[in-house]
Amino acid sequence: MPRKQCSKSRYEPWHIGVLFSQTGWTSDVERTQLCGTLLAIDEINTVGGVNGREIVPVIYEPSSSTDSYGQLARKLMIEDGVTSIFGCYTSASRKAIMPVVERFNGLLWYSAPYEGFEASPNMIYTGAAPNQTIVKLCSYMLRTFGPRFYLIGSDYVYPRQTNRFMREYLLSQGGIVAAEQYVEIHSPRAAFTPIAKAIKDSGADVVFSTVVGQGTSYLYQSYADAGLDPKRTPIASLTTTEAELHAMGCDVGEAHITAACYFESINSDINNAFVSKFKRRFGEHMTPNVCAETAYFQIHLFAQALAKADTLDTDILRPHVVSSSFDTPQGRVGISESGHADLPSRIGRANRSGGFDVLDESPGLVMADPFFLHGPFTEPPRAGR
Numbered sequence: 605m606p607r608k609q610c611s612k613s614r615y616e617p618w619h620i621g622v623l624f625s626q627t628g629w630t631s632d633v634e635r636t637q638l639c640g641t642l643l644a645i646d647e648i649n650t651v652g653g654v655n656g657r658e659i660v661p662v663i664y665e666p667s668s669s670t671d672s673y674g675q676l677a678r679k680l681m682i683e684d685g686v687t688s689i690f691g692c693y694t695s696a697s698r699k700a701i702m703p704v705v706e707r708f709n710g711l712l713w714y715s716a717p718y719e720g721f722e723a724s725p726n727m728i729y730t731g732a733a734p735n736q737t738i739v740k741l742c743s744y745m746l747r748t749f750g751p752r753f754y755l756i757g758s759d760y761v762y763p764r765q766t767n768r769f770m771r772e773y774l775l776s777q778g779g780i781v782a783a784e785q786y787v788e789i790h791s792p793r794a795a796f797t798p799i800a801k802a803i804k805d806s807g808a809d810v811v812f813s814t815v816v817g818q819g820t821s822y823l824y825q826s827y828a829d830a831g832l833d834p835k836r837t838p839i840a841s842l843t844t845t846e847a848e849l850h851a852m853g854c855d856v857g858e859a860h861i862t863a864a865c866y867f868e869s870i871n872s873d874i875n876n877a878f879v880s881k882f883k884r885r886f887g888e889h890m891t892p893n894v895c896a897e898t899a900y901f902q903i904h905l906f907a908q909a910l911a912k913a914d915t916l917d918t919d920i921l922r923p924h925v926v927s928s929s930f931d932t933p934q935g936r937v938g939i940s941e942s943g944h945a946d947l948p949s950r951i952g953r954a955n956r957s958g959g960f961d962v963l964d965e966s967p968g969l970v971m972a973d974p975f976f977l978h979g980p981f982t983e984p985p986r987a988g989r
């Protein structure tokens with residue numbers, strides 16, 4: 605069994621586990637998630653920590669290997685006595701950690717958009733469920749560009765499940781699926797050349813991409829090489845953030861569309877302060893994105909709950925997390941009983957500077973509906989926080 609931290613002296617630090625890849629396929633975005641996590645920890649420790657105790661991260665490097673996430677989560681819980689783990693980007697890595705936190709009664713804090721259809725007393729999902737992004741995105745793309753959608757994804761659970769939602773919603777709105785295609789997650793650049801040609805030949809109005817990691821650059825670069833025009837037939841995505849735009853080349857990403865709860869360009873006091881602190885701490889070349897911002901605010905949410913619980917014991921801590929809310933750079937965010945975040949929904953168009961111009965946003969928070977209890981065919985319900 606993991607060592608318990610709750611019986612330690614009141615001056616000993618709170619140890620937490622941190623698992624974000626600094627190398628490998630998804631490291632462009634996971635590096636920024638680590639930055640968001642460390643920035644929030646610094647802020648909390650600078651003002652005295654939580655109940656007089658510093659937060660100290662125990663950080664391991666999973667190197668974008670799905671198996672490593674599960675193995676390192678075990679090490680964190682069994683050898684380091686950690687109970688709360690902050691980490692991972694892909695749903696495959698989340699699913700590798702989940703049995704570990706369930707077996708040892710830990711809590712995984714997950715800060716990426718995901719495919720829904722999951723809930724566990726050992727999980728907190730601070731990224732968007734599909735209903736919080738797809739409904740707005742699909743309606744906007746249909747209205748603006750036309751009905752024929754080409755669905756292209758990396759071949760694992762997040763793209764397949766997300767496309768299930770997209771397909772059903774698109775068809776219910778009178779849209780057409782021109783094609784649904786998957787590419788092995790670690791495919792080389794050459795694999796995307798025939799895909800770009802097939803997109804061109806299909807006459808699609810919109811490409812919906814659930815390609816992740818390094819493959820994102822390959823897709824958008826191949827698309828540009830094929831002479832496709834993003835102003836006429838943009839790629840729409842939930843995962844192409846500022847991090848991916850910088851990796852692919854900001855000119856390559858320009859005019860493509862992303863739906864997310866956060867963009868670095870949001871003009872609010874709290875976000876402007878966050879962006880300045882992020883750049884001051886990690887360098888001007890580092891731009892926060894939805895996953896970095898979510899990784900940042902979830903540490904603050906954790907600290908708020910920990911101050912009340914005064915223990916890392918999951919059974920005592922989790923009730924202080926659910927039904928709580930917090931002012932974040934994306935706006936005020938709330939956590940529901942199922943451990944999912946109620947979030948704003950925004951549409952952004954990539955610009956040549958590697959940022960997004962916000963084109964549309966929900967008037968309030970969109971309630972997470974990971975099991976689509978409200979059905980995928982209606983506008984997402986709004987949370988009354």
Ligand code: ACM
Binds near residue numbers: 695716717719762843
């Ligand atoms: C993801 O795999 N949830 C991006």
